[in-house]
Amino acid sequence: MRICVFDRATVWGDDLPMDALLALGEVRLFETVKPEEVASVIGGDEAVLCNKTPMTRAVMDACPNLKYIGVMATGVNNVDLDAAREKGIRVTNIPGYSTTAVAQLAMANILEFATSLSAYNESTARGDWQRASAFTYFPFPLMELDGKTLGIFGMGAIGQRVAKLGDAFGMRVIYHSRTKKDLPYAFVTKEELFRQSDFLTLHCPLTPETAALVDEAALSLMKPTAYLINTARGGVISESAVAKALKEGRLAGFAADTLAKEPQSPDCPLFGAPNCRVTPHIAWAPRETRARLAGILLANYRAFLKGETQNAVV
Numbered sequence: 001m002r003i004c005v006f007d008r009a010t011v012w013g014d015d016l017p018m019d020a021l022l023a024l025g026e027v028r029l030f031e032t033v034k035p036e037e038v039a040s041v042i043g044g045d046e047a048v049l050c051n052k053t054p055m056t057r058a059v060m061d062a063c064p065n066l067k068y069i070g071v072m073a074t075g076v077n078n079v080d081l082d083a084a085r086e087k088g089i090r091v092t093n094i095p096g097y098s099t100t101a102v103a104q105l106a107m108a109n110i111l112e113f114a115t116s117l118s119a120y121n122e123s124t125a126r127g128d129w130q131r132a133s134a135f136t137y138f139p140f141p142l143m144e145l146d147g148k149t150l151g152i153f154g155m156g157a158i159g160q161r162v163a164k165l166g167d168a169f170g171m172r173v174i175y176h177s178r179t180k181k182d183l184p185y186a187f188v189t190k191e192e193l194f195r196q197s198d199f200l201t202l203h204c205p206l207t208p209e210t211a212a213l214v215d216e217a218a219l220s221l222m223k224p225t226a227y228l229i230n231t232a233r234g235g236v237i238s239e240s241a242v243a244k245a246l247k248e249g250r251l252a253g254f255a256a257d258t259l260a261k262e263p264q265s266p267d268c269p270l271f272g273a274p275n276c277r278v279t280p281h282i283a284w285a286p287r288e289t290r291a292r293l294a295g296i297l298l299a300n301y302r303a304f305l306k307g308e309t310q311n312a313v314v
Helices: 035-042 057-062 081-087 099-115 117-125 157-168 190-196 216-221 239-247 287-305
Strands: 002-005 026-029 047-050 068-071 090-092 149-153 172-176 199-202 227-230 253-256 276-278
Touching: 035 057, 047 287, 057 081, 068 287, 081 090, 090 287, 099 117, 099 157, 099 199, 099 227, 099 253, 099 287, 149 157, 149 190, 157 172, 157 199, 172 190, 190 216, 216 239, 239 253, 239 276
Parallel strands: 002 026, 002 047, 047 068, 068 090, 149 172, 149 199, 199 227, 227 253, 253 276
Antiparallel strands: none
16 A cells, blocks of 8 residues: 655654555555645555644545554544544554653643752853852742642543642642542542642643633633643633733643644744743654554554554544
């Protein structure tokens, strides 16, 4: 089968070998392609491997040979699943590959807010310590995580990993999810989660129910000393409402690894907001994580060739 691979660099980058991918068949590699060019690039190919490239109904209509779409991620928002189902196109995803890495970045942001580590490093790099009159100085906030309340919205695999990390630091863990789980943490209502959390981290999918979950009303429930972390999907927060809360001092800090529009647009409301940390969607990007993703991706495709079902969304 002829295979069209989009977004190659987002998985393999320059540090992962591509031998196993190239051994799949007649493989053609592409990076970012304009939406209006996707169908012409695919042409008569029978399989597509992609990350964020939009696989719309129009694309599928224009590519009648297409039989397989392997999404190089957990989320499949870029694929018209109804169209794929109607046309008998298999769609697979990569669940669970990034649990460790995403939880790690969420905890890194919590630690950053607790220690002001970057601010202190930048200060010493400027020579501030050399000019200090005492052996130490601490103009930036420092706090112990022990005893602080860690709120988790969404208690799937990533949320549970974050809970374990928070628990190891002595934090009091509370959570809210669609269903109460048999876990050693307190299940609370959504409103209580926002009210009680000293650190609130989001680990839910983007659905009609979670879109703009963190809006003006939700932020009004939070402590002005609380910190919010989003490593889920950009659309689960109202960026304008969060920026406004930061500017008015109603939220102590915000960290995001995903935005509603990526790459970040110049008019993003969060750009320049106080105590706002934005990273360019890197939670999933450690080499080990991407290697795991690539392995599952290739296994999904090989299973399809054998007539087997593995990680099939459609």
